[in-house]
Amino acid sequence: MTQQCSNLYFQRIDPSRNMARYYMLSIQPTLFGEVSLIRAWGRIGTRGQEMSHHFASETDALVLLRKIVRRKSAKGYVFKGTC
Template structure:
């Protein structure tokens, strides 16, 4: 079953940083979770921690998927597994 997991850091209107997580089956909208951090460093640390966990579970960065599929690359932080 093909799945995706997307991570992004977004600024808020109040000077905080939100870590947005979106996951589910490829082709579906999936679920979204948003965590807000007062310090950008804390948000970046949480982002990196989740990134490491997903890579250990077998998810591949979208850049690796595109590079193997059609020879192109992009900078999206989306992960997928088969």
């Protein structure tokens, strides 16, 4: 696995709009030698939704992870730490 942090947690909170959202990204190996990028999101305090993407290499997964991080940061999500 990578030396980089592969479990990231973001939040977007706006009390004036009654908004309290989270977004989690995690890179994990699969049982078949692939790598998966797990995305989970929803309202803070709920289970939310989850989606997984499968890749042949970790480098491909990191490319998508960085793209998602840039997109979420542009929308106002704030990095809160690792999971």
